[in-house]
Amino acid sequence: MKKDRDRIKVIPLGGLDEIGKNLSAIEYKNEIVVIDCGLKFPEDEMLGIDVVIPDVSYLIKNKDKVKGIFLTHGHEDHIGALPYVLRELNIPVYGTKLTLGIVENRLKETGLLSSANLQRVNPKDIIKLDNLAIEFIRTSHSIADSAAIAVHTPLGIILHTGDFKIDYTPIDEQVGDLARFAELGKKGVVLMLADSTNVERPGYTMSERTVGETFESIFAKAQGRIIVATFATNVHRIEQIVRASIKFGRKVAVSGRSMENIVTVASELGYLDYEEGTLIGIDDIKKYPNEMITIITTGSQGEPMSALSRMASSDHKKVSIVEGDMVIISATPIPGNEKPVSKVINQLSKLGANVIYEALADVHVSGHACQEELKLMHTLVKPKFFMPVHGEYRMLKQHTDLAVRLGMPRENIIIAENGDVIEITKDSIKKSGSVIAGQVFVDGLGVGDVGNIVLRDRRHLSQDGIVTVVVTISREGGKVVAGPDIISRGFVYVRESEDLMEEARVIVRDSLRECEENSITEWATIKSKIKEVLRLFLYEKTKRKPMILPIIMEV
Amino acid sequence: MKKDRDRIKVIPLGGLDEIGKNLSAIEYKNEIVVIDCGLKFPEDEMLGIDVVIPDVSYLIKNKDKVKGIFLTHGHEDHIGALPYVLRELNIPVYGTKLTLGIVENRLKETGLLSSANLQRVNPKDIIKLDNLAIEFIRTSHSIADSAAIAVHTPLGIILHTGDFKIDYTPIDEQVGDLARFAELGKKGVVLMLADSTNVERPGYTMSERTVGETFESIFAKAQGRIIVATFATNVHRIEQIVRASIKFGRKVAVSGRSMENIVTVASELGYLDYEEGTLIGIDDIKKYPNEMITIITTGSQGEPMSALSRMASSDHKKVSIVEGDMVIISATPIPGNEKPVSKVINQLSKLGANVIYEALADVHVSGHACQEELKLMHTLVKPKFFMPVHGEYRMLKQHTDLAVRLGMPRENIIIAENGDVIEITKDSIKKSGSVIAGQVFVDGLGVGDVGNIVLRDRRHLSQDGIVTVVVTISREGGKVVAGPDIISRGFVYVRESEDLMEEARVIVRDSLRECEENSITEWATIKSKIKEVLRLFLYEKTKRKPMILPIIMEV
Incomplete structure (x- = not known):
């Protein structure tokens, strides 16, 4: 019995040696806490596959222990597997306001909303279980309302940073709760799991606010319509586009289903603030002169069926690109999307649009911490043990090296694989076994029938x-x-x-x-x-x- | 008759709004001069296609006029279609020593060498035709022996830069002939066709020599084997790897068919200089301790069958990656290759290799001119008319804007499409028609049978x-x-x-x-x-x- 009390298991079921399908389980005695439940977009060789989700057999096998899914934020790679996992495991889902707003939308589409048990939390909230307590801590990221999650255990705190960056001047003026990270560090963090996405980039990630400054200088010069493509979930980015539009007397229309959804959700929940009459329907853009129109659209990744791609191939029902249109691609291509994005830029340029993209102006900043920000997090949290997450192996390795340079003993760091059972005591970390983990392919209605x-x-x-x-x-x-x-x-x-x-x-x-x-x-x-x-x-x-x-x- | 004498036609058959299959025809009266004859690697959606070559129906239709193919350098996107085109058009091929060395190799493989008419030229050489004279001018690029081509016509000079960068400290100490560009500019260049690959990058491309400095500092610290992957044709890069190896007492082995071919050709032609005994066979690497071994290999783009990919997947017959190996990927992923390259880095890291790539150290420089170098070329050559080439539409447009910022009237610049017939007189440039142009798919033995x-x-x-x-x-x-x-x-x-x-x-x-x-x-x-x-x-x-x-x- 004593043995059982003295150790905690951390079982990553996704997000290691890959980008996406983030899901980690933390198990102590009779309780399992799940952090995130994401999907992954298919690799090139996964022909015809729509999305990839983690294999959660282990959770299903132990479903009586699983107390809830705790979401760090509302991106697909953190929430996208919920519609599949909740069908097998009807457990509470905890998340902040916007995160759950997006989740609700997704569950509505898949007919699961009525049966779901969604628990809204605020940053600083603590959910108490038998032996564990789960705390949400505000962070900054490329979506509003993101959080790190601290799991308080009898062996000390396990801190999962979620996706994060340090932004001292965020759009909503809600700076990440650095003081709480420092406080937890003082109390004693036994293990930190931290975002490794940008570990190869030196320096700092710029503040989201810098993009707004670029927008203002571009908007000041624009003489025709402005069409901005960005990630639908980047509510702060959308807010900055709306602000710049208001400043320069432009009405804002929205194109693309996911963008329309998010703008609706974000407006309802109070994440987008604008006067009545600022937003107009896409059908109404013709009622105003071009220089009074901004269109916010999906398609920043060159997705073939997106609104921007349809505009680029003269296939959009409501928007035809004309000479003098200014198109801003406010995003960076996710690895693998370089060519489709380039194709869209070429097509738009040929139609006479003036296309502004990351190579030409600062129209995008990342949502992930670069090296100096990671160093700050490590220094505040001072974990005893460290497990880099969210990244391909090369990034996990670089993150390990970064921690070693900060003085952490290499033997206190573990690069785990999906399915590894990592056992932690107060003074040891080791891989003690493994459970089933892997990728489940979703193709049309089939989940797992394509192998x-x-x-x-x-x-x-x-x-x-x-x-x-x-x-x-x-x-x-x-x-x-x-x-x-x-x-x-x-x-x-x-x-x-x-x-x-x-x-x-x-x-x-x-x-x-x-x-x-x-x-x-x-x-x-x-x-x-x-x-x-x-x-x-x-x-x-x-x-x-x-x-x-x-x-x-x-x- | 007068009309005919007074104009010249420039007909790009490849390389516009695309990267690759560069081929331009310059036609004056009874003479057609072809510059380059390249292939393109297939786009993602061209499933099963091996390579794409330009449609040269126009040249075949006018074969009596075609006086020769003039090659700027030995990269596939400039010479790769020769084995297909020479089958249809038996005309002389002009190129510098290394360029033809590589071409010979390619023609040997395809059984065309005996029937080919290869004419070796040196920089400054001028080939005189009836009305035209073709001059080769030394440039710097990521392959030795590259050249720009000036076509002297009764209407003035047409200058094609080829792929180029400005390198004041090249490895072979043969600086590009800037003085000749200035001289031609003074004589009167009616049209310049210039490389647009890097037009989106501000500043200057670093000298190839900086990579050698990085190699030296990495080699100085390395304690196990060093494996360097780079483009096989980058003879200067290979020379720098060999030099650093000699300096730190390492033998050099070569792996990968194309790398072996190039090293053989380059050694025979005197482009690689090393003492007897520096190069060893790949079978002999076991005879030396690890710290005395450098392996130069193909696979810098993550090509699935390449030597480096095989090492990464523990599938290479002669080289097994061991803990302590240092792998340098001395290249940048060509757009579209990011994911395969990343996969190779992940696999090598998991095997225990220390992998160094562009994100971590200056182990690569581009072969193409950035904005400041392009400005220098424009300023020296002072062309009356300008046609950006080698690039997707977005780049051709950026290159146009760059020329306008330098003072060129926008109406003197033409963004052409493959197949356009661009007609030039002493004081006008216009599109006067078009000819058949397009992409021919090569799949296995079939040329054009896959549509x-x-x-x-x-x-x-x-x-x-x-x-x-x-x-x-x-x-x-x-x-x-x-x-x-x-x-x-x-x-x-x-x-x-x-x-x-x-x-x-x-x-x-x-x-x-x-x-x-x-x-x-x-x-x-x-x-x-x-x-x-x-x-x-x-x-x-x-x-x-x-x-x-x-x-x-x-x-």
């Missing part, structure tokens, strides 16, 4: 297409009575390759005859013979390896 | 896979005698979706019965009915849209 075999097939199909061979044989005697027919998709342009396909047909036919002559009737053998001769023939002729799908029908 | 329909199918297949429906019907009476059978690939994991597929089979069967009852015998109608019912059913059940391929056999 590696399906993805491997999609990759194969995507590279060289498919060649289907169909043959009908007689039940008695196994003679070919129709076919072989060969149909390809994604392999060659059929009209220009009729000779190739006819040759292929002859080769398959000969191979079938050979089977007949040698009395080979085993379908599996016939199929593999067809595959083999066709694969060799097509590779020799084209140096391509389409998927070959032989189908035998029997009559 | 948009094939790619559209590959994209469709890649997202949701394929569902094939086969049914055999009787020639007389049109009765179903076998099937329908449904086989899917890349759609769902079959074993877990047996019910779904059985339901689908029943739905198709019912639909076929309905056809029978209504005496519908037209195959096209039956097929489209099958497609329709199946599409609706599968979308309702899965929210996915696999390709549906109905096949009817007749017996």
Whole structure:
């Protein structure tokens, strides 16, 4: 029994060696506290996958212990798996006002709102469980109402920073609660889990307010419409766009479903402050001269179906780009999105818009702490043990090195993997085992029904297409009575390759005859013979390896 | 006749609004001069495509006029289409020593070397044609022996900068011939075509020499093996790695086919200078202690089959990464390659290597001119007209703005598109028409046999896979005698979706019965009915849209 009381388990189920699907479990005796419940966007090779969520088998197995999900903020990579996880685990979800406002929206869309148990908290609030107490601490990030989470345990405090930056001049004037971090540091933090996203960047992240200054100088010169694309959840950014618009006598319209949702939620909850009449419907922009219009839109990542992409490809129902429009892309491309963003910039420029993006002006700042801010957090919190989170391995390693440079013994730092069980006592940290963890693919309505075999097939199909061979044989005697027919998709342009396909047909036919002559009737053998001769023939002729799908029908 | 004498046509067939497949034609009376003949690597959506080359129909149509291809340097995006174009157009190819060394290698691989007419030139050489004279002018770039090309015409000089940067302290001490650019400017440059790759970057590109300084400080501290990945063609970079290795008593081994090729070519031609015994075979690295080994390797872009990627995935036959290895990625990810590069860094770090990349140290400099260098070129050359090249539209536009800021009238600048015919007289520039231009996809042995329909199918297949429906019907009476059978690939994991597929089979069967009852015998109608019912059913059940391929056999 004593042994049980003396240790606490930290089990990351997502967010390590990856960007996204953040989810960590903290377990002490009969209680498990879950911090965040995020999704991840698919990697390039995950063809056709919509989103990826963490495997929470461990939580389901221990569902009686799980006391709640505590959310640090309302970004998809921290809340996006809730609609899936809550279906399996009906437990309370704790979060600050805006965070829950966004969660409500998401649960409404998926029909889960009525059954969900959402508990709104304020920064400084403490939720008391049997042995644990969970405290929310205000931080700054690229979304309002973000928080770090301190789990008070009999062994000391476990502090999870969440995503954060240090902003001394935030838009809502609610500076992160640095004093509380210092206080907790004094009380004794046994383990810190901290955001590693920007650990490779030296110096400081600029204040959100600097973007507002850039907006003002751009707005002062603009003579036509101003169209600003940014992350829908960046309420402070939206507020600054609205403020600059008001200052220069512009009405503001909103385009893009997620942007409309957020503006509605944020306005209702009091996160966006503007006079009546500032916001107008997108249909009303024609009622005002161009120089009186600002449009806030989604699509800052070049997402193909987003409002900005549709404007760029002249496909937007309400907004046609005209010469003199000024488009501001107030975001930085997330790694992997560089090319789609560039495409949108090219298209908008060709249509005559003046496009301003990060390479040309300070129209974006990051929401994550750079090295000097991380050093401040480490110095205030002074944790005994440290576990870098939120980052690919390279970042976790850099964050380890940063902590060592600040004087922490390397053996007090652990780079964990998703599924590791990290056991902590007052004076030790170690990996003591592991639980099931991994990625669950969501494709359409299917959650987990697309696995590696399906993805491997999609990759194969995507590279060289498919060649289907169909043959009908007689039940008695196994003679070919129709076919072989060969149909390809994604392999060659059929009209220009009729000779190739006819040759292929002859080769398959000969191979079938050979089977007949040698009395080979085993379908599996016939199929593999067809595959083999066709694969060799097509590779020799084209140096391509389409998927070959032989189908035998029997009559 | 007078009209013909008085104008010159510039026809870009590649390199505009794109990165790669650079190829421009300059036409005067009976002569066409081609500058560069490059390939482009496929965009993400060009599934299965190996490389993209320019459509040179215009040159083939005018082959009697085409006097030669003049190469600015030996990078793939400037020479890579030669093996395809020379098959159609057997014309002389002019280039400097290293450029042709690399071209020879490429032509040897494709069996074209014996029939090729390669003409080696030196900087300052002038090739005289009937009316035109082509001059090579030394520049600096991330490959040795690069050149700008001046085409002397009766209307004045047309200057093509090629890819360039200004390096006052190049490794080979051969500074770009700035004086000649100034001289040509004085003589009268009617049109300049200039590299726009880095036009969005303020300031200057650092000298290649700074990378050598970083290498020295890293090598001084390294205690295990050093593995450096860089672009194979960056001979100066390789030379600096070799120099630092010699200084710190290390032997140098080379891994990766293209790196081995370049080191061989560059050594033979005298571009790499080292004592006998410095280079060792990769098999011999085990004969020396780790601290005496440097390995130069390919894979700086995270290419999946490259030597570095194989080391990172513990898949390299000769090199296993061990704790204490230092890996330097001496390159910056080309847009689109960020994620594969990151993956390699993560994998190497996990294996215990200390990985140094651009975010952490100055281990790379660009080969392209930033804004201040572009200003210098514009100022020296003082062209009457200007056409930005080598860049996406956004860059061409920024380059236009830069020229305007330097005092050039905006109407003297033309942003052309591939295929535009730009007509120049002594005092005018205008688009006078257009010729066929575009992208030709190379996939395996096929050049141009994969078009948009094939790619559209590959994209469709890649997202949701394929569902094939086969049914055999009787020639007389049109009765179903076998099937329908449904086989899917890349759609769902079959074993877990047996019910779904059985339901689908029943739905198709019912639909076929309905056809029978209504005496519908037209195959096209039956097929489209099958497609329709199946599409609706599968979308309702899965929210996915696999390709549906109905096949009817007749017996």
